[in-house]
Amino acid sequence: MSRLAGKIPVMSQKPARKEVADKSYHHDDLRQKLIDATRDMIRSGGVEAVSLRKLADRVGVSRTAAYHYFRDKNVLLCTLAEEGFRQWQDQISRIFQDDSRLPAERYRLYIRWYMTYALENAEYYDLMFGRSIWKQKCATESLKAIAYDVFQDQVKLTRQGQKQGFLPAGEDSLRLAQVSWGTLHGLARLLIDGIYTDNSHIDEMCDCAANLLMR
Amino acid sequence: MSRLAGKIPVMSQKPARKEVADKSYHHDDLRQKLIDATRDMIRSGGVEAVSLRKLADRVGVSRTAAYHYFRDKNVLLCTLAEEGFRQWQDQISRIFQDDSRLPAERYRLYIRWYMTYALENAEYYDLMFGRSIWKQKCATESLKAIAYDVFQDQVKLTRQGQKQGFLPAGEDSLRLAQVSWGTLHGLARLLIDGIYTDNSHIDEMCDCAANLLMR
DNA sequence: AGCCAATCTTGACACTGTCAAATTCCGATG
DNA sequence: CATCGGAATTTGACAGTGTCAAGATTGGCT
Numbered sequence: 001m002s003r004l005a006g007k008i009p010v011m012s013q014k015p016a017r018k019e020v021a022d023k024s025y026h027h028d029d030l031r032q033k034l035i036d037a038t039r040d041m042i043r044s045g046g047v048e049a050v051s052l053r054k055l056a057d058r059v060g061v062s063r064t065a066a067y068h069y070f071r072d073k074n075v076l077l078c079t080l081a082e083e084g085f086r087q088w089q090d091q092i093s094r095i096f097q098d099d100s101r102l103p104a105e106r107y108r109l110y111i112r113w114y115m116t117y118a119l120e121n122a123e124y125y126d127l128m129f130g131r132s133i134w135k136q137k138c139a140t141e142s143l144k145a146i147a148y149d150v151f152q153d154q155v156k157l158t159r160q161g162q163k164q165g166f167l168p169a170g171e172d173s174l175r176l177a178q179v180s181w182g183t184l185h186g187l188a189r190l191l192i193d194g195i196y197t198d199n200s201h202i203d204e205m206c207d208c209a210a211n212l213l214m215r
Numbered sequence: 216m217s218r219l220a221g222k223i224p225v226m227s228q229k230p231a232r233k234e235v236a237d238k239s240y241h242h243d244d245l246r247q248k249l250i251d252a253t254r255d256m257i258r259s260g261g262v263e264a265v266s267l268r269k270l271a272d273r274v275g276v277s278r279t280a281a282y283h284y285f286r287d288k289n290v291l292l293c294t295l296a297e298e299g300f301r302q303w304q305d306q307i308s309r310i311f312q313d314d315s316r317l318p319a320e321r322y323r324l325y326i327r328w329y330m331t332y333a334l335e336n337a338e339y340y341d342l343m344f345g346r347s348i349w350k351q352k353c354a355t356e357s358l359k360a361i362a363y364d365v366f367q368d369q370v371k372l373t374r375q376g377q378k379q380g381f382l383p384a385g386e387d388s389l390r391l392a393q394v395s396w397g398t399l400h401g402l403a404r405l406l407i408d409g410i411y412t413d414n415s416h417i418d419e420m421c422d423c424a425a426n427l428l429m430r
Numbered sequence: 431a432g433c434c435a436a437t438c439t440t441g442a443c444a445c446t447g448t449c450a451a452a453t454t455c456c457g458a459t460g
Numbered sequence: 461c462a463t464c465g466g467a468a469t470t471t472g473a474c475a476g477t478g479t480c481a482a483g484a485t486t487g488g489c490t
Contacts, residue, residue: 026436027438030438052478052479061438061439062438062439063478064440064480068436129410130346131407134408134409135408136409168427171423175422176423178402178420179420181405182398182420183394184401186398186399186400186401186403188401189401190397193345193350194346194354196393205393205394208386208393208394211383211386212386212427241455268445268447276470278471279447279470279471280469287448288447288448432489433489433490434488435486436488437484438483439482444477445477446477447474447476448474449474451472451473452472453471455467455469457464457465460463460464
């Protein structure tokens, strides 16, 4: 009944709380601290390494304290994935707003950026596009919303590429968006998951992918 | 010292063991029973649903009995993945040996088969190509061997396609094999993991992928 | 000043994988 | 035929995990 499931609780009274020692009962902004600590844990040890108990230890709070801000572990992870998608969306739009480059050139850049991001933030990518979050009934509504948004961007971006003539005009934009994302995602996963073990020819793979997708 | 890590123990004396009641101390071929039961569990509930204790219960044996045949849970899963890759290899070679079809036609068929297999055996595909098995230091040597073999087949098959003129001849065969597999794997994962939620246009996606990969 | 509700903790439960040590039993050996 | 070694299996234990129900603590408002 009192579970707020991710909503910010009543702590939203603006009067700046007087400085509280780390050991006090009530914390400053526990929700944010939990998110930050979780992000750290993911970055260092991957999603698998996230444990609510270790998290609590790290933040200096009891095992179940997080349950007042997140319905369960899954919702916490979804929250972080959401954050990731927002940054993702930002960075992509930045690439395609760079008018100093030709459209086709931007698309090639996008492919390289995708791969670089996925490899440099492997654990975070794994969170955002991993099964744990998306498996039936797991994904939060807000996560689904932002992810859908990001995918719509990909569709727009594809349609534009077709109009600009560097993506095959004959294909349906939706399918083309699906398949091109599939290609990038597939390569990223094969590398991240350790199925492809040769990390020294990423650029060549990107080029090959670009050659296939563009024309 | 006495851990045999997946090798078949001394049970290899040929004299047909006299029929043993299911409840007896020594079982008939526990190793195989464990493998079979694990396969069942994967098919119904996915890799995540595999628990050594439930497995033991199911086979009618104590929690730790499996440890005499598999060093740990990971090795058991690798064994099953290996089995999967062998069947995988079989089915693919069967497709490409069908002389009643044109090479290009066979390749299109292969793409459709890939997708169909991945979706109809989602949990098994997830095992074979999932992170749990492949993550650093997890994959068994024999698993790596068969998987490498399967990938080499893909390279050969790609090179042949280039010679036969339905795959772009300009690209390096290895890269092309990597990227084409990436495309299929990516689409499969996006569907299996629940990121793509529309399962009613698989064929269109396959066609689009084929159009991009072939020429 | 005192209460209420938001916040956090304690206790408990049912799981998990895995190790070490004890048990059971088969089959070859004396 | 009895025995004994070692393989096959079990029991006990430990350190984890997520999560629920209840209790303890606290700050802000009336």
